[in-house]
Amino acid sequence: MAKKIRVLVAKPGLDGHDRGAKVVANALRDAGMEVIYTGLHQTPEMIAEAAVQEDVDVVGLSILSGAHLTMFPRIIELLKKQEAEHIKVFGGGIIPAEDVEKLESMGVAKVFGPGTDTRDIIKYLKQEFE
Amino acid sequence: MKEEKDRQYSKAKEKFLETFEGCSAQDIDFTTVSAEPVEPLYTPDDAEDLDYTRDLGFPGQYPFTRGVYPTMYRGRFWTMRQFSGFGTPRDTNERYHFLLDHGQTGLSVAFDMPTIMGYDSDHLRSLGEVGKCGVAIDSLRDMEILFDGIDLSKITTSMTINAPASILLAFYLCTGDKKGIGFDEMGGTIQNDILKEYIAQKSWIFPPEPSMRIITDILAFCSDHVPKWNTISISGYHIREAGSTAVQELAFTLADGFAYVEAGIAAGLDVDSFAPRLSHFFNAHLDFFEEIAKYRAARRIWAKRMKHKYGAKDPRSLLLRFHTQTAGCTLTAQQPENNIVRTAFQALSAVLGGTQSLHTNSMDETLALPSEKAVRIALRTQQLIAEETGVINTIDPLAGSYFIEAKTREMEEKAEDYFRRIDELGGVVKAIEKGFFQKEIGRAAYEYQKAVEKRRKTIVGVNKFQLEKEEIEIPLLKIDEQVEIDQRNAVRNVREERDNDKVSRELERLKVAAAGNDNLMPLILECARCYCTEGEIIGVLKEIFGEYEEPPFF
Numbered sequence: 001m002a003k004k005i006r007v008l009v010a011k012p013g014l015d016g017h018d019r020g021a022k023v024v025a026n027a028l029r030d031a032g033m034e035v036i037y038t039g040l041h042q043t044p045e046m047i048a049e050a051a052v053q054e055d056v057d058v059v060g061l062s063i064l065s066g067a068h069l070t071m072f073p074r075i076i077e078l079l080k081k082q083e084a085e086h087i088k089v090f091g092g093g094i095i096p097a098e099d100v101e102k103l104e105s106m107g108v109a110k111v112f113g114p115g116t117d118t119r120d121i122i123k124y125l126k127q128e129f130e
Numbered sequence: 131m132k133e134e135k136d137r138q139y140s141k142a143k144e145k146f147l148e149t150f151e152g153c154s155a156q157d158i159d160f161t162t163v164s165a166e167p168v169e170p171l172y173t174p175d176d177a178e179d180l181d182y183t184r185d186l187g188f189p190g191q192y193p194f195t196r197g198v199y200p201t202m203y204r205g206r207f208w209t210m211r212q213f214s215g216f217g218t219p220r221d222t223n224e225r226y227h228f229l230l231d232h233g234q235t236g237l238s239v240a241f242d243m244p245t246i247m248g249y250d251s252d253h254l255r256s257l258g259e260v261g262k263c264g265v266a267i268d269s270l271r272d273m274e275i276l277f278d279g280i281d282l283s284k285i286t287t288s289m290t291i292n293a294p295a296s297i298l299l300a301f302y303l304c305t306g307d308k309k310g311i312g313f314d315e316m317g318g319t320i321q322n323d324i325l326k327e328y329i330a331q332k333s334w335i336f337p338p339e340p341s342m343r344i345i346t347d348i349l350a351f352c353s354d355h356v357p358k359w360n361t362i363s364i365s366g367y368h369i370r371e372a373g374s375t376a377v378q379e380l381a382f383t384l385a386d387g388f389a390y391v392e393a394g395i396a397a398g399l400d401v402d403s404f405a406p407r408l409s410h411f412f413n414a415h416l417d418f419f420e421e422i423a424k425y426r427a428a429r430r431i432w433a434k435r436m437k438h439k440y441g442a443k444d445p446r447s448l449l450l451r452f453h454t455q456t457a458g459c460t461l462t463a464q465q466p467e468n469n470i471v472r473t474a475f476q477a478l479s480a481v482l483g484g485t486q487s488l489h490t491n492s493m494d495e496t497l498a499l500p501s502e503k504a505v506r507i508a509l510r511t512q513q514l515i516a517e518e519t520g521v522i523n524t525i526d527p528l529a530g531s532y533f534i535e536a537k538t539r540e541m542e543e544k545a546e547d548y549f550r551r552i553d554e555l556g557g558v559v560k561a562i563e564k565g566f567f568q569k570e571i572g573r574a575a576y577e578y579q580k581a582v583e584k585r586r587k588t589i590v591g592v593n594k595f596q597l598e599k600e601e602i603e604i605p606l607l608k609i610d611e612q613v614e615i616d617q618r619n620a621v622r623n624v625r626e627e628r629d630n631d632k633v634s635r636e637l638e639r640l641k642v643a644a645a646g647n648d649n650l651m652p653l654i655l656e657c658a659r660c661y662c663t664e665g666e667i668i669g670v671l672k673e674i675f676g677e678y679e680e681p682p683f684f
Contacts, residue, residue, distance in 0.1 A: 014243035016332025039682025070258025
């Protein structure tokens with residue numbers, strides 16, 4: 001049996017739009033993954049810390065406030081600092097296409113836009129981390 | 131004669147049912163977007179015990195099912211109020227002038243996340259968020275710029291602000307005051323609905339108890355000094371956006387509203403001193419008739435409870451006046467132009483449901499903040515409904531429809547069921563602490579997502595009628611990184627230029643009052659007047675009130 005993928009679903013920044021994060025968390029759990037949800041209003045430091053503490057394979061960030069270009073790279077940088085760059089970061093939210101390219105060049109593993117089927121996220125995670 | 135007619139009716143209905151059963155139906159899920167079953171046909175049997183005077187009444191008459199005003203849109207159209215704000219106060223001021231020049235009739239301020247959460251633009255937690263999803267307002271200085279060249283005695287302004295509502299209201303009032311406009315001449319709305327923050331929107335600062343105290347302070351202050359201000363906009367919009375069903379939106383919103391009424395009464399206020407200034411804010415979602423029934427049921431429930439349970443005597447206390455916004459969560463990033471059409475249907479349901487004010491979303495909002503062209507089309511959508519379609523000619527045109535009346539009653543009954551469950555949990559605040567609303571909404575959101583993925587529910591362009599390769603061809607509004615730098619500098623300048631001794635004294639006075647029982651509004655106004663920043667005022671209140679934390683669950 002394949003090992004269970006451990007995912008930290010995290011909400012960085014100040015916005016409270018947690019519908020997407022919770023829907024994805026539910027879907028990943030129903031797909032057999034171990035899911036930890038940080039709750040709202042997390043700083044990059046809190047998220048990186050939780051990712052290391054919980055020894056997850058991957059962090060999923062949900063961000064709808066427009067602060068993605070600040071939050072994603074900051075979390076990646078903090079993971080690196082804690083020698084945890086093996087923990088990959090993916091995410092989703094209100095993110096324009098050109099910013100998706102920027103984020104990917106900054107080391108974000110994958111960005112899922114609005115309207116994504118949760119099965120695509122599951123498929124992606126299983127391919128990469130199982 | 132009547133017997134003969136009844137016999138004919140029964141026979142015809144029987145025949146219809148037989149034929150209907152004999153035909154094969156399409157393989158479609160015939161439920162509403164909220165997964166509520168709908169009959170293929172409604173008949174007089176479904177409205178049999180409808181009592182016109184008791185259940186509907188005339189427009190402007192109890193129980194106000196048909197509308198809160200006797201003239202409705204013949205008197206005046208709804209207020210076309212596009213929610214807008216981004217970047218610096220100067221950027222947004224320019225957008226306001228653009229909207230007013232294009233025939234918008236009221237303003238509606240979107241604040242950025244740091245403002246909503248009570249942080250100044252130069253706070254560490256504001257990093258990357260300044261001016262992004264709304265305008266950054268740190269002090270009275272920013273508010274003065276925001277309304278530069280706009281006469282606050284002529285326009286009404288709605289401000290979507292909750293936990294720090296008292297402070298932003300104070301900034302606004304001081305802005306007008308400095309131009310010689312009296313508090314009693316200014317009209318507008320603060321959202322100030324903290325309960326739905328804990329339930330759905332999740333932008334809280336203080337725990338529920340002190341938050342409710344601030345709200346009752348605002349109610350008391352405004353009924354004495356700012357009589358044209360709508361003190362709470364009791365909001366279902368965010369509950370629905372977070373994934374609730376239509377019935378949940380209706381029930382949870384009204385439950386919140388009644389909780390404010392009870393808090394006001396418990397604080398010693400006469401219900402009629404503040405209830406006329408409570409307004410509501412609903413979502414206009416996809417399911418056309420379900421939405422219309424929702425608005426009609428809301429008016430009836432509110433009027434009945436205000437009259438019978440809370441003993442309101444002033445007829446204005448019984449009126450559920452509401453703003454509507456089309457459903458942002460139904461917009462798709464795929465084929466974004468389709469959003470224009472979605473929004474038009476949603477807006478039409480709000481108008482047929484008797485809204486007092488309306489925001490229509492722009493087609494590009496799943497991608498970024500709306501561009502000028504997208505906003506103009508959204509505003510034009512409302513103008514088209516008002517000026518071209520003819521739906522404004524007659525009041526509550528769907529009344530008496532077997533379907534609409536049955537659905538209106540069904541929604542009222544289901545809302546009453548929820549009220550009972552909330553009472554059993556010990557009221558709204560207790561239910562929040564137990565995560566009741568949050569879990570109900572989370573479950574509904576996940577069920578809907580699964581229905582979409584199994585294609586039981588269709589989203590055009592997403593799970594049906596997709597395009598192979600899609601180029602997004604609409605220009606997006608970008609917020610320059612310079613905005614954050616400029617705004618950080620601006621707030622630092624304010625701190626240098628003001629009378630800092632006075633600032634310290636006023637903040638100290640506010641702190642003392644917060645620890646006691648005095649109404650906080652006059653003190654917050656004094657803080658605002660001497661250019662205390664929002665973050666400073668919130669900081670003082672946090673010392674006394676503490677901060678709320680939600681246990682994370684999903």
